[in-house]
Amino acid sequence: MSRWPYVFFAAACFYIMIGVCWGMYMGITHDTATAPGHAHLNLLGFVSLSIMGGFYALLGKETPNWLIATNFGFMNLGVCLLAPALFLLLSQRVAEAQVVPVFMIGEFSILFGFLAFGAAVIGGLRRAGKARSGLQAFAAA
Numbered sequence: 339m340s341r342w343p344y345v346f347f348a349a350a351c352f353y354i355m356i357g358v359c360w361g362m363y364m365g366i367t368h369d370t371a372t373a374p375g376h377a378h379l380n381l382l383g384f385v386s387l388s389i390m391g392g393f394y395a396l397l398g399k400e401t402p403n404w405l406i407a408t409n410f411g412f413m414n415l416g417v418c419l420l421a422p423a424l425f426l427l428l429s430q431r432v433a434e435a436q437v438v439p440v441f442m443i444g445e446f447s448i449l450f451g452f453l454a455f456g457a458a459v460i461g462g463l464r465r466a467g468k469a470r471s472g473l474q475a476f477a478a479a
């Protein structure tokens with residue numbers, strides 16, 4: 339099996355460690371101002387990357403390497419930009435104007451990451467359709 343699913347799950351584990359510590363920090367300090375940042379780190383970093391890793395392990399085994407790498411690269415760039423930017427903004431450590439460019443790059447990275455994932459899913463769907471029609475032709479012959 340390709341190593342990609344492990345790479346996705348390893349990154350997901352890394353992000354959830356930070357996400358859980360972030361949640362504990364909010365609970366201990368009773369300061370939940372940064373909760374949306376915590377939620378985005380967990381949902382984009384842990385949940386989304388885990389779903390993608392699961393897809394590549396089970397269904398997307400024949401996805402071209404470059405497409406999986408694009409998916410992984412954009413998602414990680416986005417998470418690594420958005421989570422700290424949300425923390426800094428929501429904890430009022432920086433002004434909004436200072437983090438707007440970071441948000442722009444981060445958001446588009448996430449968008450491109452999901453686009454690459456969508457392309458992998460569509461590619462798998464098409465391959466599955468071709469394999470099925472090939473089997474039907476074989477059965478009819």
Ligand code: HEM
Binds near residue numbers: 373376377384
């Ligand atoms: C030990 C683990 C965790 C701790 C201690 C924790 C702690 C917290 C705290 C204190 C809040 C703020 C609640 C409030 O506003 O009153 C919060 C919000 C939230 N957490 Fe967690 N959390 C943990 C794990 C997770 C995980 C694994 C996810 C998702 C995969 C998650 C998703 C969310 C979401 C969606 C919110 C709501 C954010 C919002 O209101 O904007 N959390 N969490």
